[in-house]
Amino acid sequence: MQAFTSHHGLVVPLDRANVDTDAIIPKQFLKSIKRAGFGPNLFDEWRYLDHGEPGMDPASRQPNPEFVLNFPRYQGASILLARDNFGCGSSREHAPWALEDYGIRAIIAPSFADIFYNNCFKNGILPIVLDAGVVDRLFRECEAAEGYRLAIDLAAQTVTTPAGEVLAFEVDAGRKHRLINGLDDIGLTLLQSDKIKAYEERRKIEAPWLFV
Amino acid sequence: MPGQTLFQKLWDAHVVHVEPDGTSLLYIDRHLVHEVTSPQAFEGLKLAHRTPRRVDAAVAVPDHNVPTTDRSQGIADPVSRLQVETLDANCAEFGIREFKMNDVRQGIVHVIGPEEGLTLPGMTVVCGDSHTSTHGAFGALAFGIGTSEVEHVLATQCLWQKPSKTMLVKVEGQLGRGVTAKDVALAVIGRIGTAGGTGYALEFGGSAIRGLSMEGRMTLCNMAIEAGARAGMVAVDETTIEYVRGRPFSPVGEAWDKAVAWWKTLHSDADAVFDQVVELDAAAIEPQVTWGTSPEMVTTVHGRVPDPAAAPSEVKRHDWTRALDYMGLAAGTPIERIAIDKVFIGSCTNSRIEDLREAAAVVRGRKKSASVKLAMVVPGSGLVKQQAEAEGLDKVFLEAGFEWREPGCSMCLAMNADRLEPGERCASTSNRNFEGRQGQGGRTHLVSPAMAAAAGIAGHFVDVRHF
Numbered sequence: 001m002q003a004f005t006s007h008h009g010l011v012v013p014l015d016r017a018n019v020d021t022d023a024i025i026p027k028q029f030l031k032s033i034k035r036a037g038f039g040p041n042l043f044d045e046w047r048y049l050d051h052g053e054p055g056m057d058p059a060s061r062q063p064n065p066e067f068v069l070n071f072p073r074y075q076g077a078s079i080l081l082a083r084d085n086f087g088c089g090s091s092r093e094h095a096p097w098a099l100e101d102y103g104i105r106a107i108i109a110p111s112f113a114d115i116f117y118n119n120c121f122k123n124g125i126l127p128i129v130l131d132a133g134v135v136d137r138l139f140r141e142c143e144a145a146e147g148y149r150l151a152i153d154l155a156a157q158t159v160t161t162p163a164g165e166v167l168a169f170e171v172d173a174g175r176k177h178r179l180i181n182g183l184d185d186i187g188l189t190l191l192q193s194d195k196i197k198a199y200e201e202r203r204k205i206e207a208p209w210l211f212v
Numbered sequence: 213m214p215g216q217t218l219f220q221k222l223w224d225a226h227v228v229h230v231e232p233d234g235t236s237l238l239y240i241d242r243h244l245v246h247e248v249t250s251p252q253a254f255e256g257l258k259l260a261h262r263t264p265r266r267v268d269a270a271v272a273v274p275d276h277n278v279p280t281t282d283r284s285q286g287i288a289d290p291v292s293r294l295q296v297e298t299l300d301a302n303c304a305e306f307g308i309r310e311f312k313m314n315d316v317r318q319g320i321v322h323v324i325g326p327e328e329g330l331t332l333p334g335m336t337v338v339c340g341d342s343h344t345s346t347h348g349a350f351g352a353l354a355f356g357i358g359t360s361e362v363e364h365v366l367a368t369q370c371l372w373q374k375p376s377k378t379m380l381v382k383v384e385g386q387l388g389r390g391v392t393a394k395d396v397a398l399a400v401i402g403r404i405g406t407a408g409g410t411g412y413a414l415e416f417g418g419s420a421i422r423g424l425s426m427e428g429r430m431t432l433c434n435m436a437i438e439a440g441a442r443a444g445m446v447a448v449d450e451t452t453i454e455y456v457r458g459r460p461f462s463p464v465g466e467a468w469d470k471a472v473a474w475w476k477t478l479h480s481d482a483d484a485v486f487d488q489v490v491e492l493d494a495a496a497i498e499p500q501v502t503w504g505t506s507p508e509m510v511t512t513v514h515g516r517v518p519d520p521a522a523a524p525s526e527v528k529r530h531d532w533t534r535a536l537d538y539m540g541l542a543a544g545t546p547i548e549r550i551a552i553d554k555v556f557i558g559s560c561t562n563s564r565i566e567d568l569r570e571a572a573a574v575v576r577g578r579k580k581s582a583s584v585k586l587a588m589v590v591p592g593s594g595l596v597k598q599q600a601e602a603e604g605l606d607k608v609f610l611e612a613g614f615e616w617r618e619p620g621c622s623m624c625l626a627m628n629a630d631r632l633e634p635g636e637r638c639a640s641t642s643n644r645n646f647e648g649r650q651g652q653g654g655r656t657h658l659v660s661p662a663m664a665a666a667a668g669i670a671g672h673f674v675d676v677r678h679f
């Protein structure tokens with residue numbers, strides 16, 4: 001996994017609440033058995049005027065000029081500014097894969113759906129929760145100023161605006177540690193193998209029907 | 213000290229190790245696997261030269277990509293086919309039990325788990341699918357996970373979790389005739405919103421919930437995720453135990469007695485304290501119909517499409533305007549005046565035998581409206597299909613002009629060939645009315661099976677209670 005320490009990047013504002021994982025990556029792309037290559041189909045139904053199917057050449061597609069990701073001023077954006085309940089819906093990890101493949105490193109929103117939030121950390125994307133009023137202000141600042149960039153420092157847990165305002169955010173200590181170091185969860189868990197084994201031995205006696 | 217909630221009891225029984233910050237390593241008893249969210253997990257396992265820790269705890273089934281029409285020729289779409297074949301190959305390689313496409317036990321993962329007795333009270337159940345919350349109906353702790361966690365569970369049989377907050381959704385009283393668990397689920401979401409349960413494990417309680425069958429409880433817990441909660445649950449009672457008894461993978465003999473003794477403790481203590489309590493009056497719940505592109509955009513069958521000008525906030529006004537535009541609806545339109553093009557009865561929310569019985573009771577002796585292009589009934593599993601056919605329900609549907617299909621996810625998310633065309637409007641018993649969910653440009657209205665069936669007969673939404 002890609003580690004995340006700090007990041008300074010262009011911000012793209014997606015002004016909609018309850019953006020669901022079907023919108024982030026439509027289901028026809030979930031048929032892939034690969035982990036990579038979902039970026040061109042991020043927000044496919046909003047981003048293109050024609051209907052997308054797996055295997056299409058993105059260059060042959062018709063971009064929707066009214067969708068924010070297609071605005072020239074937001075090309076190369078790596079921070080997504082979003083509204084409440086971002087990532088609701090399915091557990092598909094294809095959603096963070098698509099965001100990551102597109103180049104998004106961090107998402108700022110007033111709230112996230114649980115499973116999506118969790119999936120982001122497994123893929124080197126930092127989801128940041130800020131107060132709804134603050135997010136609202138960032139939307140206005142971002143829309144007002146072309147080339148609006150934010151600086152994110154995970155160790156310090158801060159987001160810094162172009163005006164130098166420093167916004168603090170919360171993040172779970174364990175997740176932060178793993179993200180900063182790009183650590184593999186499975187490797188860490190296997191360090192607890194003895195405890196897992198002991199638990200299993202105990203449960204085999206307490207609840208033998210769970211082991212058949 | 214106050215008593216414990218059901219959630220706490222289930223949690224405590226599965227903690228393997230606790231980190232200083234409270235993050236816990238939780239043991240997973242049952243891992244359900246399907247073709248869409250597992251290929252990359254198996255690939256990761258292989259790349260790291262790891263093997264599954266306990267193949268007996270995993271069960272796999274293809275459901276999202278399978279055709280619901282004749283299967284003798286296999287799957288026509290090569291991309292769908294490859295995904296199903298990849299699941300078959302991975303299960304064969306690692307020795308994981310799989311109910312393959314042509315096995316009569318095949319079906320939607322959340323239907324077959326309980327049906328086979330693979331989902332049992334007191335278990336931790338996970339699946340790379342958000343509707344895993346369904347299994348909480350058994351007094352189990354069940355939640356959806358992403359593909360990285362699928363790989364993690366395969367390799368370690370554990371997951372890192374932090375305890376959720378707890379919310380009791382208490383529904384007291386008696387549901388009216390024609391009002392179902394689906395209506396309760398939608399009414400709850402309408403009340404707390406699609407993010408209302410975020411960070412919580414929901415427990416559904418109260419006399420109306422105790423009065424529900426296991427099918428009804430599964431419908432309700434299934435939609436906990438639509439309220440933002442990863443897990444929904446219902447306490448174990450006699451209804452639970454009777455459902456589980458005699459299932460193929462249920463314990464027997466001494467193990468059964470031992471299990472039942474434990475299961476009977478799986479309820480929140482009378483003095484347990486929840487972080488939040490929401491109360492609903494069962495008698496006041498009416499048949500529900502969604503009008504927008506999020507399950508919280510819901511009203512009763514006698515309601516009207518709301519006016520965005522009356523939205524409670526600027527963000528909501530924006531969302532409602534957009535939803536009405538997508539749905540092709542004008543503010544103020546009575547729900548009963550909305551005409552539909554298609555009917556979909558199925559999905560892990562409403563494809564069990566009881567759902568099919570409710571729908572069949574409505575269509576019996578009637579005919580599908582000529583204005584409805586397609587009304588399809590997709591049983592949740594091969595065994596549900598068999599049972600329905602034994603009861604003659606297939607005939608009831610076919611005589612009414614409804615189609616009777618093979619089991620799978622089907623038009624719930626349209627990964628197979630079943631989908632809405634742009635602009636088509638559907639009365640659907642599934643769980644998500646998101647833009648494009650049932651096909652690009654398709655318009656979904658979520659309803660109960662009886663309401664969907666009635667809409668198929670009338671050609672528009674009608675109150676099934678006066679139908």
Ligand code: SF4
Nearest residue numbers: 343559560621624625
């Ligand atoms: S029926 Fe629908 S919601 Fe349920 S598992 Fe299948 S696709 Fe997901």
